[in-house]
Structures are given as C-alpha cells and as structure tokens.
Amino acid sequence: MGKVLVVTSGKGGVGKTTTTAALGAALAQAGETVVVVDFDVGLRNLDLVMGAERRVVFDLINVIQGVAKLSQALIRDKRLETLWLLPASQTRDKDALTEEGVRQVIAELRERFDWVICDSPAGIERGAILAMRYADAAIIVTNPEVSSVRDSDRIIGMLDSKTERAENGSRIDKHLLITRYDAGRAQRGEMLSIDDVLEILSTPLLGIIPESQDVLRASNVGAPVTLANQLSGAGRAYAEAARRLQGESIAMTVPNQKRGLFDKLFGRRAA
Amino acid sequence: MPIASQRTMRFLGRSYMAFVFTPEEPLIEWLAQLDSWLARSPGFFGGRPVVLDLVNVKLHKPGMVHLVACLLERGIRVIGLEGADPAQLGPDLPPLLSGRAVNSNELIALARPEQPPAAPPKQQPASLLVDRPVRSGQSIIHPEGDVSVLGSVGSGAEIVAGGSIHIYGTLRGRAMAGHMGNSRARIFCQKIEAELLAINGYYRTAEEIDASYRGRPMQAWLNDNVMMITALN
Numbered sequence A: 001m002g003k004v005l006v007v008t009s010g011k012g013g014v015g016k017t018t019t020t021a022a023l024g025a026a027l028a029q030a031g032e033t034v035v036v037v038d039f040d041v042g043l044r045n046l047d048l049v050m051g052a053e054r055r056v057v058f059d060l061i062n063v064i065q066g067v068a069k070l071s072q073a074l075i076r077d078k079r080l081e082t083l084w085l086l087p088a089s090q091t092r093d094k095d096a097l098t099e100e101g102v103r104q105v106i107a108e109l110r111e112r113f114d115w116v117i118c119d120s121p122a123g124i125e126r127g128a129i130l131a132m133r134y135a136d137a138a139i140i141v142t143n144p145e146v147s148s149v150r151d152s153d154r155i156i157g158m159l160d161s162k163t164e165r166a167e168n169g170s171r172i173d174k175h176l177l178i179t180r181y182d183a184g185r186a187q188r189g190e191m192l193s194i195d196d197v198l199e200i201l202s203t204p205l206l207g208i209i210p211e212s213q214d215v216l217r218a219s220n221v222g223a224p225v226t227l228a229n230q231l232s233g234a235g236r237a238y239a240e241a242a243r244r245l246q247g248e249s250i251a252m253t254v255p256n257q258k259r260g261l262f263d264k265l266f267g268r269r270a271a
Numbered sequence B: 001m002p003i004a005s006q007r008t009m010r011f012l013g014r015s016y017m018a019f020v021f022t023p024e025e026p027l028i029e030w031l032a033q034l035d036s037w038l039a040r041s042p043g044f045f046g047g048r049p050v051v052l053d054l055v056n057v058k059l060h061k062p063g064m065v066h067l068v069a070c071l072l073e074r075g076i077r078v079i080g081l082e083g084a085d086p087a088q089l090g091p092d093l094p095p096l097l098s099g100r101a102v103n104s105n106e107l108i109a110l111a112r113p114e115q116p117p118a119a120p121p122k123q124q125p126a127s128l129l130v131d132r133p134v135r136s137g138q139s140i141i142h143p144e145g146d147v148s149v150l151g152s153v154g155s156g157a158e159i160v161a162g163g164s165i166h167i168y169g170t171l172r173g174r175a176m177a178g179h180m181g182n183s184r185a186r187i188f189c190q191k192i193e194a195e196l197l198a199i200n201g202y203y204r205t206a207e208e209i210d211a212s213y214r215g216r217p218m219q220a221w222l223n224d225n226v227m228m229i230t231a232l233n
Ligand SMILES: Nc1ncnc2c1ncn2[C@@H]1O[C@H](COP(=O)(O)OP(=O)(O)OP(=O)(O)O)[C@@H](O)[C@H]1O
Pocket: A009, A011, A012, A013, A014, A015, A016, A017, A018, A019, A040, A045, A120, A121, A122, A179, A180, A181, A209, A210, A211, A212, A213, A215, A216, A219, A234
C-alpha cells in the first residue's frame, strides 16, 4: 500500500506545483513508483512543469465521472519510467470533483503506486480540502514571509480537522518545506528567519529550498528541477527532502550560509 | 385512519452564549467606535448571536428599529433585546430577553432544564485544556471556566473563555477572558504578540499594548474596568 501525500499551502504561488514535480521525480529516481496528481481543476499547471501538456487526453474528472478508466488517464513520464501524472481538467467545473469520486481514485492509486502526491490548489475551499481529504501526510509549503506563514498555520489547522484521518481520531503527518529562501534577504531582515518560521508553525522541517533561477529554467523546458538540473541548489535541496521523506536522516543545510546555523537547526529538528 | 404519530411534542430550554452590546449616548459616537473596532476585526461578529442591551439609551420604537438596521448593515444580527420598554416592542423588533450575567452554575442548571437538580452544583466550573497549538482561523469558545493552551495561539486564531486564559506559548491571536461578565478573569501568556486582549468586554488592540512587552511573558487583568498589563518577569 502506497503513501498519499498532499502538497498544500493556503497561499497561492508559493511553490506547491514546483515541489510536487520535484519530489515526485526525485522519489522516482530513487526507484519508487510515483504518481503526481493535479487537483488544481481549471488552473492546471503540473502537466506543464512535467512537460506532458501535449499528451493529456483524459483527466481526473473524466475518471471520477466514469468517462475514462484510470489507466487511460495516467500519463507515464518520458524520462523516468516509474513516474506518472494524473492531470487535472482545464475546462471543467471544480464542482465536478466529488468526495466519493476522489476517495475511489485515491484508493485505486494507493494500490498501484508507492507514492501518491497530490498537488493542491491554493486557498482553503473545496478543492484544497478534497486534495488533503484522504492524505496520510502533508507537505506544507511556506515562503519565509508573514502572510504565507499565517496561511500555512491556517492550513495546518484544517489538516487537523478536515481530513479523513483527523475525523477518525488519528493524526496526519506534517512536514514543513520552506521554499524560495533567499539567504541575502534573510540576513538583511527582509524575510522571516528560518527560526521565526519554525517558532510560529511548530512543525518538523523537511527542507529549505533556495530561491533560484534554475526553477524557472526547469519549468520552461518542462522538467522537474530535480531532473533538469540535479546539481543546482534547488535540485539538491529537493533531492535531500525526498530522502528525508523516505526516512533517511540527513543534516539540514541552510542554503548559502555559514556553518554555525546548520548545527543550531539540526539540533532544533531533533528536538 | 388514526393519526400515526402519538409522539408528544417537546420544547427544550437551552442557553447559548451571545455577545451583548450596550450602546451609549450619543449613538452616533457609539456607532463610530463600533466601526473602528470592525475595521480592525472585519467580520468578527458575522454569524454570531448578538443581544442589544438598551439600558443606557432611551429609545422609542423607530429608534430601536433604526439601530437594529444599522447593526444589520454592519453584518451584525440582533437576536434579542434587553432593557427596552416592552410597550415599545412589536413583531418587527427582536424579542425582549430577561437576561443577566449568569454564573456558570446557573448556566449548567439552565442548560438541562429537564433534569432535576441532583448533587449540589460543582464549586469550580470545568476548565478546558487544549493540548496542541491553536492555529490561524480556529476559535476555541468555552463559556464556563478557564482555558489553558499548551502551545501557541496563531495570528487570526482566538480563545474565548468565561474564566481566565492561560497560554503556555506565544499569543499571536486574540484572547477574550471573563466573557460572561467576569471582571476577575485574567489572561496569562508566555510570550505576547497579541492582536487583541479582552476581559469582560474591555479590550486592548495590538497598537494599544506597550511595545516593550512584546515577546515577554505577561498577564492582563482589570482594575476598575481598565485593563492592566504587566510583565511576569
Ligand atoms: N525555489 C524557487 N526559486 C525561484 N522561483 C520559484 C521557486 N519555487 C517556485 N518558483 C516560481 O514561483 C512561481 C509559482 O510556483 P508554483 O507554480 O510551483 O506555485 P504554486 O504554489 O503551485 O502556485 P498556485 O498556488 O498558483 O498553484 C513559478 O513561477 C515558479 O517558477
């Protein structure tokens, strides 16, 4: 039985889709079978970041409505044979996503893949709730700024109340991923520090992804950054986050910063 | 054919917590004050029951209707009136309630009218322990007794308690203690970055909290209806 992850944030544009693609590709590179699922009905993006936009025939909503079988809608990645995409519909109405439909699709995906990674739409409405509804674990994507952190706090509250796990009295695992971190701006006090973010959200840290031009370049060529540029700062940070998801413990590194903080952070993570 | 159902109809009494507004003359000023409060906390009263206590204002029926309409315009729905002259009321105004600040023992008794009062009521109202952080958008409402939070209260989250509020973490949201009319309730927190503190309806917003307290442990209490804040270290 595979593990279902939701990549969520509340606030828009913080890097959920980038993260879904990068972690999906990194896990597939490690030999795991992975499907990335686009829940952003009407604003789909994941197909572009994965470079599969010209191969979309059927989508999640077709499967839910019984128009297509799951196997017809799944698109295999051209570079990694254990990586698959289940696209969202760009044209259909969001209301076509039903709770029961989502439950069935997720259950079927869980049977077939080691990892099911759901790319949530922004916001706290229906789409975001359905994306998290059947997850075992959540990756909360946060940028180091006040509004993003507050929205993440809100989303964490919803993960603890609106998911099936929460309703059954168990908890959903939560991992915080800080993205678009700019060491220079953090040092000048123009962004919240990592410590501030951790203090406010009190959630274990999965990784820190630097702000990097490589992310944009990768999405322009239709490849997850972990495939397009494995040696870039962002590519490496995502690959490490993927290994932590698999259970490895790797020391946390703050992008482009002096040693001292590493230890401090690692100590904090272990605490 | 006989009527199928022999069930008797039951009407149960139940008590709820409502916010009580006590307007004062001049009403224009009172409304302006309300507006400035709402500007800081938009939508705060949306969907919450509000009772209008008119003891401090002398209003005839048109005045009351106007006031209720003014509140509705601001998204505040008045479910009942207090302190109004019964002769001035009518079907176009909310009903008159005969309320008063109740203590929690009376509250418990009111809430279960069908049960005979068994053992003498408990001396201490039940306190509520929240053993995880209270996240943005969540609200904990506990009309009786104290609330303790083991963790922080996020920006945009709120705690409403009949008694005192204890936060073993950072208070970034709002804390409203003594909500059923208890002036002796207090608010304690390990680190204050609050958006709002209120005790028995007397409040202070973030701007009115001395910046030197920020990030420190503190307590807040009422002294003659003036909120006092002191550091705990
Ligand atoms: N680490 C990064 N460095 C630089 N740019 C980034 C980084 N992460 C994401 N971006 C850019 O930010 C923009 C938004 O990213 P993305 O689409 O992944 O966010 P999202 O959270 O999925 O947005 P939405 O809420 O609209 O779905 C994109 O242009 C992306 O290239």
